[in-house]
Amino acid sequence: MNCELIFYLATKTNLCEKAVTDSVSQMNLRFNCAKYATTPSKLGELVIDAFEHSGAVFIVGGLTSFDSNGIEDVFSRALSGKKLDDLKKLKNPLSSCDGYLVRKGSQLMIILPDEPEAIRKIMSGALESYLSDFTFI
Numbered sequence: 001m002n003c004e005l006i007f008y009l010a011t012k013t014n015l016c017e018k019a020v021t022d023s024v025s026q027m028n029l030r031f032n033c034a035k036y037a038t039t040p041s042k043l044g045e046l047v048i049d050a051f052e053h054s055g056a057v058f059i060v061g062g063l064t065s066f067d068s069n070g071i072e073d074v075f076s077r078a079l080s081g082k083k084l085d086d087l088k089k090l091k092n093p094l095s096s097c098d099g100y101l102v103r104k105g106s107q108l109m110i111i112l113p114d115e116p117e118a119i120r121k122i123m124s125g126a127l128e129s130y131l132s133d134f135t136f137i
Helices: 013-025 040-053 071-079 116-123 126-133
Strands: 002-008 030-037 056-060 086-090 099-104 107-112
Touching: 002 013, 002 040, 013 030, 013 056, 013 116, 030 040, 040 056, 040 071, 071 099, 086 107, 086 126, 107 116, 116 126
Parallel strands: 002 030, 002 056, 056 107
Antiparallel strands: 086 099, 099 107
């Protein structure tokens, strides 16, 4: 199954891409080309486009920015008033920069910090189990 990968205000993108790609390859998931966003509007555009082609979108970065461009603030505004089927915080055992899982119907968005080792830790365990059991469109 193809997934989409978007980097948002991310650093270490090459290392993060390898960490995510290695983690999902064992689940028979693979990414189309990586895309990049540096503004909330570009991120929104890429997410909308991604869900037209895939049931799963991985977003790496934006979790350490605490202004209106930070991913938590951006998605808080975007999802305000929306009924979601699942919203989980993905505990990062290496720092306080946790990730998120957001599901609406058969669409899944995974938001991860831009820390390669944290990505590996978050992707293993409960998230790996969730993704293995998830039915992608």
